Amino acid sequence: MTLSLKYTACRAFLVVAAAFLAVPAFADRHIKVLSTDTSGFPTVLLKVAVSNGGRGAPVDLSDEHILVYEDGFRVNYVSVKPAEAEDAARFVLAIDSSRSIKAPDLERIKRAARGLIDASAPSDSFAVVRFNDEVRIACPLTTARERLVRCVEGIRAHGSRTMLYTSVYDSIDLLGAAGAGPKAVIVFTDGKDEGSSLKSGDVVSLAKEYSVPVYVVAVKPGRESRRLERLARLTGGSYIRCCDDDDISALYEALKSGGTSRYDVRYRSMASADGVARPIEVRLRYDSLRDRDSLDIVYPRGAVVPGLANVSQLLLVALILIIAVLLAGCVILLLRKGTIAIRRAATEPAGFAPASRTPYVVGDFEEALRRDEDARRHRDRLITPQDPEYIYAKAWLVQKDGPEAGKKFPMYWEEITIGRDEENAIVIRDYAISLKHARIREMKGAYYLFDLASDNGTYLNGRKLLRPRPLYDWDEIRMGRTLFIFRGSKIS
Numbered sequence: 164m165t166l167s168l169k170y171t172a173c174r175a176f177l178v179v180a181a182a183f184l185a186v187p188a189f190a191d192r193h194i195k196v197l198s199t200d201t202s203g204f205p206t207v208l209l210k211v212a213v214s215n216g217g218r219g220a221p222v223d224l225s226d227e228h229i230l231v232y233e234d235g236f237r238v239n240y241v242s243v244k245p246a247e248a249e250d251a252a253r254f255v256l257a258i259d260s261s262r263s264i265k266a267p268d269l270e271r272i273k274r275a276a277r278g279l280i281d282a283s284a285p286s287d288s289f290a291v292v293r294f295n296d297e298v299r300i301a302c303p304l305t306t307a308r309e310r311l312v313r314c315v316e317g318i319r320a321h322g323s324r325t326m327l328y329t330s331v332y333d334s335i336d337l338l339g340a341a342g343a344g345p346k347a348v349i350v351f352t353d354g355k356d357e358g359s360s361l362k363s364g365d366v367v368s369l370a371k372e373y374s375v376p377v378y379v380v381a382v383k384p385g386r387e388s389r390r391l392e393r394l395a396r397l398t399g400g401s402y403i404r405c406c407d408d409d410d411i412s413a414l415y416e417a418l419k420s421g422g423t424s425r426y427d428v429r430y431r432s433m434a435s436a437d438g439v440a441r442p443i444e445v446r447l448r449y450d451s452l453r454d455r456d457s458l459d460i461v462y463p464r465g466a467v468v469p470g471l472a473n474v475s476q477l478l479l480v481a482l483i484l485i486i487a488v489l490l491a492g493c494v495i496l497l498l499r500k501g502t503i504a505i506r507r508a509a510t511e512p513a514g515f516a517p518a519s520r521t522p523y524v525v526g527d528f529e530e531a532l533r534r535d536e537d538a539r540r541h542r543d544r545l546i547t548p549q550d551p552e553y554i555y556a557k558a559w560l561v562q563k564d565g566p567e568a569g570k571k572f573p574m575y576w577e578e579i580t581i582g583r584d585e586e587n588a589i590v591i592r593d594y595a596i597s598l599k600h601a602r603i604r605e606m607k608g609a610y611y612l613f614d615l616a617s618d619n620g621t622y623l624n625g626r627k628l629l630r631p632r633p634l635y636d637w638d639e640i641r642m643g644r645t646l647f648i649f650r651g652s653k654i655s
Contacts, residue, residue: 193454194229194447195374197425204436204462209428210246211445211456212374214399224426224449231430232444235572236579236588238430246425251286252345253304254279255334259352259382260318261295261325268382269320271405272351275380276315279349280308290337291315294330295322296358300337324358331366331377331394339373347400349378354387363390367397376400433575436462446585553633554608555651565645566592578604580615581642595619595643603634610634610651619643 193214200208209231213224224243231238256276264272280289291302291314302314327350334348348370370377376399379391384404392402434441440459447454560572572579572589579588584598591600597617604611614621614628621628622641634640640647 193452194445194456196443196445196456196458199458199460201460201462205432205434207430207432207460207462209430209443209445211426211428213424213426213447213449224424228447228449229426229428230446230448230585231428232446233430233432233434234441235570235590236433236575237586238433240431242427242429244427244429246427251284251288252347253288253290253338254283254346255290255292255304255337255348256315257292257294257330257334257348257350257352258315258318259295259325259327259350260293260320261322261357262320263325263353263355264320264382266320268353268405269318272380272382273315273318275351275405277312280311280315290334291318292330292334292337293318294326295320296324296326297322298326298330298333304337325352325355326359327352327354327356328359328361328363328366332361332369335366335369335373335375335377338375339369346373346375347378348375349380351380351382351405352391353383354379354381354391356387363394366394370398374399378403380405432462434462438463553610553635554653555610555636556608556653558605558610558634558649558651560589560603560640561648561650563639563646563648565643574603574605574610578602582615591642591645593643593645596645600642601628601640610649612640617642 195212197210197212199210211229226241226243229241229243231241256279258272258276260269276291283289285306288304288306289302289311290300290304291311293299293301301318302311305311331348331350334350338346338348366377369375377395378400379395379402381388381391381402382405388402395402428445438461440461442457443460444455444457558574560574562568562570562572576588580599580602581587581589581591581596582598582600583591583593583596587599597615597619599615600617601615601621602613604613610633611631612621612623612628612634613631619642623632623634624639625641634649634651636649636651638649640649
C-alpha cells in the first residue's frame with residue numbers, strides 16, 4: 164500500500180469515527196412537557212409530546228407508559244389520554260432555486276409543493292422561502308392558497324451557490340414566534356450547501372429550542388444524503404426522496420403530527436397549595452423508549468381541594484349524630500335506673516336495709532393482675548410502642564449526605580420503600596444501595612424501619628439493623644454512602 168493510499172484510508176477512518184462519536188451529542192428527546200395547568204388543583208394537567216425519534220408513526224401510549232414523580236415520590240393516580248385537536252398548523256416551504264437544480268427537477272419540486280398546499284386543511288398556513296446565493300421570503304405566512312401557488316410557480320433557478328443551512332435557520336426562526344400548534348420546515352433541495360455562514364449544528368440547536376422539526380425532500384439523492392438524513396433525524400423530522408402523490412400524503416400526515424404524539428397527562432397532587440415550586444418529573448417507558456423530562460410547578464396558594472368542604476360538613480354531621488346517640492343512651496339509662504329504684508321502693512318493706520357487702524379477694528389475684536399487665540405492656544411495646552415520644556402526627560426524611568444531599572422526603576403514605584429501583588417511593592442513585600433496600604412503615608402513629616435483606620445492610624444510629632425498630636426524632640439512618648435524618652412532628 165502506497166503512502167497516499169494509507170493517508171486516504173486513515174482520513175476516511177477518522178471521518179467515520181468522528182461522525183459515530185458525534186451522534187450521542189444530539190440524542191433525540193422522546194418526551195417533553197409542553198405546558199402545565201393547575202387551575203383544577205389538586206388535579207394537575209400536563210401537556211406532553213412523545214416522539215419515536217423520527218422512526219415510524221407516533222407512539223400510542225396508555226396509563227402504564229408514563230410515570231409522574233412529585234417531590235421524588237411516584238404519583239399513584241395518573242391518567243394518560245390523547246390530546247384533543249391542536250390549533251392550526253404552520254409550515255415553511257424552503258425551495259432550492261440554485262442552478263444545480265435542473266428544470267425537470269424544479270418542476271417536480273413545484274408539483275410536490277402544490278400537492279402539500281392542496282392536501283392541507285383550510286386553517287393551515289404556509290410561507291414560501293427560496294434560496295440560492297441569497298435567502299428571500301417569497302411569500303409570508305398566509306392561508307391564501309392562490310397566492311401561495313403563484314409564489315411557488317414564480318420561482319426560477321438562478322445563482323451559483325446554495326445557502327442551504329442559512330435558509331433552514333431563517334425558516335425555523337420565522338416559525339419560532341408563530342404560536343401554538345404543529346410547526347415544521349420542509350426543504351426541497353439537492354442537498355449541497357455552499358456559501359452558508361452557519362453549520363448544521365446551529366440549525367439543530369435552533370430547531371430544538373423552538374421545537375420545529377425539519378423535513379428534507381431530496382431531489383437528487385447523492386453524497387449529501389447522509390448529512391440531510393442526520394439533519395432531519397436530529398430535529399425530529401424525516402428524510403424522503405422526491406416524490407409521488409403517496410409520498411406527499413404521508414408527508415402531510417407526518418407534518419400534522421409534528422413527528423410527535425401529544426397527550427393529556429392528569430395526576431392528583433398530594434402536595435399543599437402553598438405557592439412553593441415543586442419538582443415534577445415525567446418518565447417514559449414504552450418498549451425500547453426510555454426518557455424523562457423535569458420541571459418545577461408552583462401550585463396556586465390557598466387553592467381549596469374540591470370536596471374538602473363537603474367532607475368537613477359530613478364529619479360535623481357525623482359528630483353531632485354520635486353525640487346525640489350518646490346523650491339518648493345516657494337518658495335511657497337514667498330513666499331505667501329511676502324506674503328500678505321506684506319499683507324496689509314499692510316492693511321492699513319499711514325499715515329494710517341491705518346487708519353490707521365485703522370485698523371478695525382471692526389470694527394472689529392482685530399480683531397475677533400486675534404480672535399480666537406488665538406482660539401486656541411488654542408485648543405491646545414490641546409491636547407498637549405506646550411511649551408518647553415515638554408517636555408523630557407527620558414525619559419525613561432529610562438526606563444529610565449522598566447524591567442528593569439536603570433533599571426532603573415527606574412520608575405521605577402508610578408504607579414507603581427505599582432503593583435504587585424506579586419502583587421505590589424514594590429512589591436513591593447510590594450503587595452501594597440495593598434495588599429494594601429498606602422500608603419505613605407507619606403503625607398507630609409510630610414509624611418502623613425494616614431492612615429488606617439488603618446486601619450492605621441498614622444502620623440505625625451507627626448500629627446494624629437486625630430487626631424492625633421504631634424511629635425517634637433525629638435518628639440517623641445510613642444506607643450505603645447515603646445518610647438520612649428521620650424527623651417527626653407532634654403537630655399535624
